[in-house]
Amino acid sequence: MDSITQAVLGGALQGAVLGRIQGRRSLIYGAALGTLPDLDVVIRYADPVSQMTFHRGFSHSIFVLTGLALLLAWLVAWRWPGRGYTPGRLFLAFWLALVTHPVLDAFTVYGTQLFWPLHLTPESWAAVFIIDPVYTVPLLLAVGYAAIRGLKGRATAMLCLALGFSTLYLGFGLAGRMAAEQRFHLALQAQGIEASEVRAVPIAFNSLIWRVLAKTPDGGYYEGVSSGFDREPPEMLRQSLNLDAAKVLAGAPLHERLRWFTDDWLRYDIIGDSLVVTDLRMGMPGNYSFRFEMARRDAAGQWTVIQPRGWVGGGAASLFDGERLSLIWRRILDQQPPLPLAVWAGHL
Structure with a gap:
């Protein structure tokens, strides 16, 4: 997800675990660790396919980041003894701030190589859009409150509450994705269409409306849109x-x-x-x-x-077409008129 989200997630986690010891500094340290895996973007590749497919690679591996968390915990415990740290608590704080970054990335559709160097298909759980204010804003408010009031009393509770809400929201997104896939699959079956693969991805800053793709054995695919508020079959477009x-x-x-x-x-x-x-x-x-x-x-x-x-x-700009976004957001609650998928497809 975006860097702001990763930073406030890391800050909230380290603040919740080490805030009573490190105070406001825990928010800064956690934010830094939470964005660290994305430093792989500074590596330049010769072509855009390599740039795309090597991103979220080794720096997003839970194996690499677990090793880094162990190393950092040992270094801090050795360098600053007697500060109230325990190796286990240090490791937990660093590990959570680091590992939740690629795990959260895996909840988007892009593709995250969680298990690098194993050559497994990148994880792409597609439960949230790459930018989702419903996920980010509660964490941002909680971290902001803790930064102003300090890590005592109510601030720590607010951090834990925001972390709990954000986790539940990811579960809500996964449930929404599975429901959208099921609706689309049933709509295809009602037309006598057999799909070999179906997958849904969230659209534009929310987890209420989904774009659904379905491959057919003859080399075609259907692309459609489905909302959790739909009462009629989703609109769909067949393409090759x-x-x-x-x-x-x-x-x-x-x-x-x-x-x-x-x-x-x-x-x-x-x-x-x-x-x-x-x-x-x-x-x-x-x-x-x-x-x-x-x-x-x-x-x-x-x-x-x-x-x-x-x-x-x-490119990223293709995600932020204002005219289309306004139609998509209206479509969350109202199926009529349907989205002009065929017209849009003709613009390629």
């Missing part, structure tokens, strides 16, 4: 994954890495003389966050795999 176009990329290492990272939620489009690969997990029809040009066609009609380049229409 264009898997024949992917044959050009057979055996290309970066393409295989992208398939692994996204759990193969990819679509292929020939646009002019470019083969564009789209990560379907993030964005909306016609406006996806991650799109890459991965092959080009020459004048003789021969395809050549190239070093990936970002494609116009991708």
